[in-house]
Amino acid sequence: MATEAADAANGAAESSVGMPQLDFSTFPNQVFWLVVTLVVIYLVLSRVALPRIAEVLAARQGAITSDIATAEELKQKAANAEEAYERALAEARAEAGRIAAEAKAEMQAEVDAAIERADAEIASRAAESEARIDEIRKGAAEAVRDVARSAASDVVAALGVKVDGAAIDAAVAAQMKG
Amino acid sequence: MATETRGEEGGLAFHPMDQFIVKPLFGDGPVGIVTITNVTFWMALAVLCVVALLVLGTRGRALVPTRTQSVAELAYGFVYRMVEDVVGKDGLRYFPYIMTLFMFIVFSNFLGLLPLSFTTTSHIAVTAVMAIVVFVTVTVIGFVKNGAGFFGLFWIEAAPLVLRPILAVIEVISYFVRPVSHSIRLAGNMMAGHAVIKVFATFAAIVAISPLSVLAIAAIYALETLVSFIQAYVFAILTCVYLRDALHPHH
Incomplete structure (x- = not known):
């Protein structure tokens, strides 16, 4: 049987006609080694490889x-x-608004005071100036009277009329009043 | 150069199926049951790749995965979600089993894409064993979990009563065809792609069409890379579908 199979195998190899797949003499050999191979792979996979890979995947x-x-x-x-930050930011913003408003109010008050002071000063200066103008005006009237009196006495003297000072003063005063 | 690949008849020598020959790795003796053959070698390589990816790759158990660990977790998550979605929560018990099939097929397929390699999954013996194991397991689980209720899978209550016996026959046939289609789909896809690449590689010996042939090889290689993954996925998801039928026969 064995030699017969071997002969058949050799014959197939030498003539190389037909399919080596159908050379039945090699079947026991192939089946034997296939079973060995599958058993080895199965043992390796089920004992070592697959549990290990499953473990790695689970990990x-x-x-x-x-x-x-x-x-x-x-x-x-x-x-x-972020929420805390937003809250802090809102608080800071409110605080800043408050401070700004305060500062603005303070400044407004200062400005108002300054304006008031300035107004007062302007008023006092204006009053002072008015008094001076009055004084000047009064001085001017006095000067006019003096000039009128001296001019009148000069004119009267040139006309050759002798008049006393009191009469001229009265005349000038009467004229100026008019 | 072209003469090297020419056969005795003067034409091109096509040996697209030579890559599938099972031969002893050491010496030239007969292929016994435990003989170390190229099957042994490439299956061992697939085991090493699975171990490298899923065991060595996850050695660090890193919270932020390394590249290899990331791929291992991706493969785990991919199959885990497939089982969870298709079979349901109660199917997760069988997850290591489906993961074993998927990882073995995907690595065998990709290793088979290496030049000069041997594709273990292109052999009907290999895929048939896997399909039969799936078939038997699923049938046993179905009867253990549901008892006679498992026959409800073939008795479609949504159909009119007259049609039910006919449908039952069809369902039973399709149930028993499952392992056949399941295994031939994978082996056929892998074999066909590799054989086609080999044929194009032989054509590359003719100078005039070699550029075209090389382009075709590149294109088919890209397609085969896709097929390698898709076939592993299809095998795994069909296993899930069969398992769902076993756990919940009343659909």
Whole structure:
């Protein structure tokens, strides 16, 4: 049987006609080694490789899940921080508004006071100037009277009339009153 | 150069099937049951690749995976989700079994794409054993889980009563054809692609058409890379479908 199969195999190899796949003498050999191969692969996979890969995948899944949880937590923290920041910002803005309003009011008061002071000064200066103008006006009238009196006495003297000072004064005063 | 590949008759010597010959690795003796053959070698290489990817690649157990670990996790997730989606939660018990089949086929297919290599999955003996094991396992699981209720798989209650016996016959036939199509699909796909590449490679000896032939080889090689993965996927997903039928025969 064995030699017969071997002869058939050799014959197939030498003539190389037909399909080596249908050379039944090689079947036991192929089947034997296939079974050995499959059993070895099965044992290696089921004992070592597959549990290991499953373990790695589970570990990675766990890591990813915990990382996502951490990220969620951090995101929450960031949101809280942002909220606190917004609140602080709003507070600061309100404070700034208040300070600005205060400063504005203060400045307004100062400006008002300054304007009042200036007004008072202007009024006093105006009064002073008016008094001076009055004085000047009065001086001018006095000067006019003097000039009129001396001119009148000169004119009267040139006309050759002798008049006393009191009469001229009275005449000038009467004229100026008119 | 061309003369080297010419046969005695003066024409081109086509040996597209020589790559599939099972021969002893050491010496020239007969192929006994435990003889170390090229089958042994390439299957051992597939085992080494599986170990390298899924055991050595995940050695670091890194939370942030290295490249190899990433590929290993991808393969794990791919098959795991396939089992979960197709079979359901109760099918996850059989996940290592389907993972074994998938990893073996995918690595055998890809190793077979190496030049001068031997493709173990192109042999009907190999794929038939896997398909028969799937068939027997699924049938046993079906009867153990559902008892006589497993016959409900063949008795389609959605159909009119008159049609049911006819459908039952068709269903039974299709059930028993499953291992045949399951195994021939994989072996046929792998064999055909490799044989075609070999034929084109022989044509490359003729100077006039060698550029075309090389282009064709490249194109078919790309296609075969795709087919290698798809056939492994198809084998695994069909196993899942059969398993689902066994676990939930009332569809």
